[in-house]
Amino acid sequence: MNRRPSPILEHGVVSAAGPMLVFSIYLLAAGHNQPGGGFAGGLVAGVIVVLAWAAGGPDTVRRIIPVRSSVLLGLGLVVATLTGFISLVVGGGFLESGYVERTLPLIGTVKVVSPLGFDIGVYLVVVGMSLGLVRALGGEPTEEEVGS
Secondary structure (H helix, E strand, O other): OOOOOOHHHHHHHHHHHHHHHHHHHHHHHHOOOOOOOHHHHHHHHHHHHHHHHHHHOHHHHHHHOOOOHHHHHHHHHHHHHHHHHHHHHOOOOOOOOOEEEEEEOOOEEEEEEOHHHHHHHHHHHHHHHHHHHHHHHOOOOOHHHHOO
């Protein structure tokens, strides 16, 4: 695709991508106690991918996220599934919630809950799907056509 990128859009995306990514991670981390979670955080991260494609095309997306979308999808599914099976190993039911609480110096008490692992898997699946969608609709050859 031969087009001149818009400098206004490029600078806007560069300015907005950092805060959007921080908000995406916040939604991911806060999702077990408040609205949000892996799906909502992944959608915000997916918007960053779409904006990067709109601003700079497929080369920009490839430079920002150099992994294949199938790798993110597969990794997300593995993480979400392992989260469910870990609870079986420790004597609970599949996807039963648990938590670990630690006191860290300078930070204080930190509580990590098992739904966060599942949310990370969902987050990776949504980002991988957004990446695959942008690459497919953006006219890039698919991974099968490239022979990767």
